[in-house]
Amino acid sequence: MLPILTPDQAFDRYEAVRERYPALPALAKEGQTAVAIANLGVLTDQFEAFVFDAFGVLNVGETPIAGACERIEQLRAAGKRVFVLTNAASYCFGQVVSKFERLGFRFRQEELISSRAVCESHMDAFDPTLLWGVAAPSSFETSELALSCRAMLDDARAYDEVDAFLLLSSESWTLERQALLLDSLLRKRRPVVVANPDIVAPRETDMSVEPGFYAHDLMDKVAGLRVTFHGKPFASVYDEVEKRLGASVAPHSIAMMGDSLHTDIWGARVRGWGAVLVTEHGFLRGQDPLEAIRKSGIYPDFMTPSI
Structure with missing residues (x-):
């Protein structure tokens, strides 16, 4: 049985682990509020580049949000740069491209940035001889990754035989597999890399529990565990966006929609x-988004x- 989080529980879990995130600038001054706008058309002239989250902004599960494709094309017509920055790591990059085509979006490959692709590009920071145990979707093939790896399933011995762990997806992960991973890490700490820091993701009718949920569970229970995150809100994916935009585009000229x-x-x-x-x-x-903003202090x- 998989864990199920209500929106309130997910919000509380994010709040509980926020000290593990990059340092947030000083909280807003008392009385500050977000400016309510009807849609992005109001902001077209204020920013040079628009970066979109996928789930909950462009699509919900496998359903595109009404008007999203049209908004992207309107921004292009206005000469704006557009990107998708997604934490979804179940798909290899080719599958990401195909998914947005299937949803009706006309993104160029260089406009799509997935946390998994960024994660893969940073794996050379580790010893190339390591054998990686991967929490992967059921369709996963080891040939998808340019490293020595195996999918972590239900054989307890396999968890002790690998040198490090890569959390790509929770699609086929179970509480039983999480327990096997935890027990193995308690016996011997090894690096853990997470390609999707999300705790939950919105679907058509509910929210799915994502790899970040399981990573923070491990960090709660294994003292001194070394965990590396790739994906929002961690730096490597933002580095990639700014690299593609070039130094001529200042950070304050980039807008993130999420x-x-x-x-x-x-x-x-x-x-x-x-x-x-x-x-x-x-x-x-x-x-009530204003209540969520007030409670979190994230404006x-x-x-x-x-x-």
């Missing part, structure tokens, strides 16, 4: 980007129901 205060808005604040909270389709749907610049 549905999560603790990943999308947090990361944008750390980088000095503009931050736009989307409230109708994702993490905060059906909730976006703007707030809109949909892009």
Whole structure:
């Protein structure tokens, strides 16, 4: 049986682990509020580049959000740079490209940045002889990764035989496999790399529990565990966006659109980007976004129901 988190429980879990995130700039002054806007059309002239989260902003599960494709094309027509920055790590990059095509978006490959692709590009920081145990989707093939690896399944001995762990996906992960991983790490600490820091992700009717949930569970229980995160709100994915934009585009000229205060808005604040909270389709749907902002002290610049 998989864990199920309500929106309130997910919010509380994000709050509980926030000390593990990059340092947030000083909290907003008393009385500060996000500026409510009808849609992104209001901001077209204020930013040079627009960076979109996927889940809850462009799509919910396998369903595109009404008007999202059109908004992207309007920004292009206005001469703006557009990117997708997604924490979804179940898919290899080719599958990411195919997914957005299937949803009706016309993104060029260089406009798509996934936390998994960024994670893979940083794996050379580790000893190349390491054998990696991977928490992967059921369709995973070891040939997808340019490193020695095996999928972690239900054989307890296999967990002790690998040198490090890579958490890509929770699609086929179970509490039983999490227990095997925890027990193995308690016997011998080894590096853990996480390609999706999200605790939950919005779907059509509920929220899925993501690799970040399991990573923080391990960190709670294994003292001194070495964990490396790639994905919002951690630095490597923002480095990649800014690299592709080039030095001529200042951080304050970049706007991040996201549905999560603790990943999308947090990361944008750390980088000095503009931050736009989307409230109708994702993490905060059906909730009071102003109350969530107040409780967390994470203030976006703007707030809109949909892009």
